[in-house]
Each structure stands twice: as structure tokens, then as C-alpha cells.
Amino acid sequence: MALTDDIEDIRSSFSDALESAGDDLEELESLRIQYLGRKGKVQQLFSLIGQADPEERPKIGKLINDLKEEVTDKLESAKAQAEAAKERKEAEIDVTLPGVQPFVGHDHPLALTMDKMQQIFTSLGFVTMEGPEIETDYYNFESLNIPKDHPARDMQDTFYIEDEIVLRTHTSPVQVRVMENYDPPVRIIVPGRVYRNEAVSARSNCLFYQIEGLYVDEDVTFADLKGTLQQFIHRFFGKDAKIRFRPDFFPFTEPSVEIDISCFICGGSGCRLCKNEGWLEILGAGMVDPNVFQYAGYDPEKYTGFAFGMGVDRIALMKYGVHDIRLLYDSDLRFLRQF
Numbered sequence: 001m002a003l004t005d006d007i008e009d010i011r012s013s014f015s016d017a018l019e020s021a022g023d024d025l026e027e028l029e030s031l032r033i034q035y036l037g038r039k040g041k042v043q044q045l046f047s048l049i050g051q052a053d054p055e056e057r058p059k060i061g062k063l064i065n066d067l068k069e070e071v072t073d074k075l076e077s078a079k080a081q082a083e084a085a086k087e088r089k090e091a092e093i094d095v096t097l098p099g100v101q102p103f104v105g106h107d108h109p110l111a112l113t114m115d116k117m118q119q120i121f122t123s124l125g126f127v128t129m130e131g132p133e134i135e136t137d138y139y140n141f142e143s144l145n146i147p148k149d150h151p152a153r154d155m156q157d158t159f160y161i162e163d164e165i166v167l168r169t170h171t172s173p174v175q176v177r178v179m180e181n182y183d184p185p186v187r188i189i190v191p192g193r194v195y196r197n198e199a200v201s202a203r204s205n206c207l208f209y210q211i212e213g214l215y216v217d218e219d220v221t222f223a224d225l226k227g228t229l230q231q232f233i234h235r236f237f238g239k240d241a242k243i244r245f246r247p248d249f250f251p252f253t254e255p256s257v258e259i260d261i262s263c264f265i266c267g268g269s270g271c272r273l274c275k276n277e278g279w280l281e282i283l284g285a286g287m288v289d290p291n292v293f294q295y296a297g298y299d300p301e302k303y304t305g306f307a308f309g310m311g312v313d314r315i316a317l318m319k320y321g322v323h324d325i326r327l328l329y330d331s332d333l334r335f336l337r338q339f
């Protein structure tokens with residue numbers, strides 16, 4: 001009964017090999033080929049049936065079939081076990097890997113710029129005040145020495161809500177509101193959103209941020225204006241920033257100036273940011289027009305003051321080297337995460 005011995009030999013050699021293969025999937029696959037493949041050990045047994053006694057053949061055939069089934073079952077369950085073990089292992093936490101950093105949000109570039117400006121003026125004794133974004137014609141224009149027929153109204157394309165109600169075109173109305181409610185000395189800054197009826201482009205938007213300042217007391221002079229703004233510019237743009245005053249016109253100040261700083265990219269030799277001028281226009285300022293004091297109920301004989309205003313967006317764009325104002329309003333995290 002040599003053939004039945006062969007069957008038992010193969011059964012026991014398979015058993016040993018299966019045990020030593022353990023959870024090794026490659027090893028199990030090679031066992032499958034070795035035993036169940038077309039030229040495998042079990043298959044070869046079938047070709048030996050012919051050598052057995054004719055009456056023994058059905059019995060031998062059944063034994064080989066049983067072996068084949070047993071080997072198949074055991075291999076399959078070993079393979080399933082090995083795969084489960086592999087998955088478990090992959091799901092395990094590797095404590096030696098660096099952790100995943102959770103994303104922590106931060107301030108918007110406009111807020112960062114505004115905060116820094118505010119910090120500087122606060123340290124110079126200015127108090128922050130705010131006012132409504134929907135204003136009356138009176139506070140937005142009239143009380144700032146811009147009567148209805150004044151050409152300066154054309155300088156600011158305005159969104160009208162009703163006849164006498166506008167979206168404020170500047171933060172200056174807050175100056176008047178403060179002067180109506182507080183006696184001098186007044187030393188305030190007014191940060192806030194303003195609106196202009198303008199086409200949206202890379203350089204201009206229909207809404208933007210301004211920061212406005214006002215200082216009123218007895219004997220405030222142009223030298224105070226100069227000193228204050230010089231201090232601000234040196235602290236915001238750096239000690240090397242050179243400053244240039246140019247005469248300008250605003251209805252609510254007299255005299256009025258435009259203040260430029262030397263380009264902080266090229267240092268004045270000319271580049272793309274400053275359009276080869278070497279200078280960047282950053283703010284407008286002037287001594288408060290006596291007419292404005294009269295509207296607000298201050299005695300223009302007794303008090304003098306200066307006011308200034310600047311566009312926060314423009315300064316943020318320059319500071320961070322951004323070329324399109326719309327990026328500041330798109331809420332695109334790919335852009336915002338860079339700051």
C-alpha cells in the first residue's frame with residue numbers, strides 16, 4: 001500500500017510546512033503552488049492511481065481527494081489569518097512617527113496691518129473710536145466742508161441708499177461725531193470699512209479699509225502733524241524710510257499735504273512697486289479747516305488740530321508684496337495661510 005503511505009507523507013510534510021510558513025503570505029502562496037499547482041505534490045498523486053489495484057482505486061481516489069480538500073481548506077484559512085494580521089499591523093499607531101500638526105488659524109493680512117498701525121498710534125496717546133458705516137449725507141459730506149454743489153463730491157463716487165443716506169466714503173464722519181460729543185483735547189484714530197462706487201480691479205475695490213486720525217487742542221501746529229506722522233512712519237516702515245510732503249487739496253483740511261515714503265523695496269532707486277518713482281504715496285493729511293470746527297461746535301479761534309487718513313489695503317499690499325487687492329477679499333486659504 002505504497003500509495004497510501006505517500007498520501008500520509010504528503011499530509012504530514014504539508015502540515016510541517018504550513019506551520020513554519022506562519023503568517024507569511026508569500027510563503028503560503030509558494031506552498032499552494034508546491035502542493036496544489038498543476039505539477040504539485042497532490043496533483044501528482046492522482047497520476048499514480050493507475051498503479052494501484054483496480055478495486056482499490058476508488059478508495060485511493062477518495063483519499064487523495066480528501067487530502068486535496070484538506071490542504072485547500074488549511075491554506076485558505078491560513079491565508080485569511082495572515083491577511084487579518086497584516087491589516088492589524090498596518091492599523092497600529094507608530095508612536096515614533098512625527099505628529100500631524102493641526103492647522104491653527106491666524107489674523108487676516110488686513111487685520112495684521114491694521115493692528116500694527118493701531119498699536120503705534122495707541123502708544124502715542126491716540127484712542128480708538130468707531131462709527132456707523134451707513135451715514136447721512138450731512139456727516140459724510142456737509143459737515144466736512146463738502147456742500148452739495150462742491151466738486152469734491154465727484155472725487156468720491158458714492159453708493160446712495162436713499163436720498164440723504166450713503167455708505168460712508170471715508171472714516172472722516174466719525175471725526176465730526178466725536179467732536180460733537182467730546183470737548184478738546186481730542187486725540188483719536190478711527191479704523192473702519194469705507195465704500196466707493198468703483199469698478200473692481202486689481203488696483204481698486206468698491207470697499208476697503210481706512211485708518212483716520214484727529215488731534216485737536218490749543219496750539220496744535222503743523223510741526224505736531226509732521227512729528228506724529230514721522231514717528232508713525234519710522235515705526236511702521238523702519239528707521240530708514242525717508243519722508244516727503246507734497247501740497248495737496250482736501251476740503252476738510254487747510255493746508256493739506258500728501259505724504260510719500262521712500263520705496264522700501266528699492267530704497268528710492270526705482271522699481272516695479274514704486275513705478276520707478278522711488279516714492280510711495282501712503283497718506284493724506286492737513287490742518288483741520290476752521291469750517292469743520294464750526295460744524296462740530298468747536299471754537300476755531302481757540303483750537304487747532306490736524307487730521308490724517310490712509311488706506312490700509314494699499315499699505316498691506318505694499319508691505320506684503322501682493323499685486324491684486326481682490327486677493328484680500330477672496331477668502332482663499334491658499335493665499336491667507338502665507339501670512
Ligand SMILES: [Zn+2]
Pocket residue numbers: 263264265266267268269270271272273274275276278279
Ligand atoms: Zn521702488
